[in-house]
Amino acid sequence: MEAGTMVEPRDVKTMAVVAQAYGDRRNAVVVDAVREGSCTVAVARAAVSNADKVAPVLPGASRDELLGHFLQLDPALGSRGVSALTRMIIAQ
Numbered sequence: 001m002e003a004g005t006m007v008e009p010r011d012v013k014t015m016a017v018v019a020q021a022y023g024d025r026r027n028a029v030v031v032d033a034v035r036e037g038s039c040t041v042a043v044a045r046a047a048v049s050n051a052d053k054v055a056p057v058l059p060g061a062s063r064d065e066l067l068g069h070f071l072q073l074d075p076a077l078g079s080r081g082v083s084a085l086t087r088m089i090i091a092q
Contacts, residue, residue, distance in 0.1 A: 014045050015041055030067055038075075039071050043070070046079035047067050047082055050082055051063055051067050051070065053090065
């Protein structure tokens, strides 16, 4: 970032949540995706928070599988796409 660039408070919070998730080995798939640039920080945050919501509905799926499905969504869908997929999974 350039000096003097403003960052919205919600963006700072999103970055903080993802940075904290980096410390958890269970989120290695997300860490790799952010490093590679294949997902945004907002999508990473949504994937981490929604994986725990859908896990009880899909008990046979590993956390890596759940995160992987979220991270494979079209990047244009953003975090809303992750939330929409979560709602569809839970509704099933």
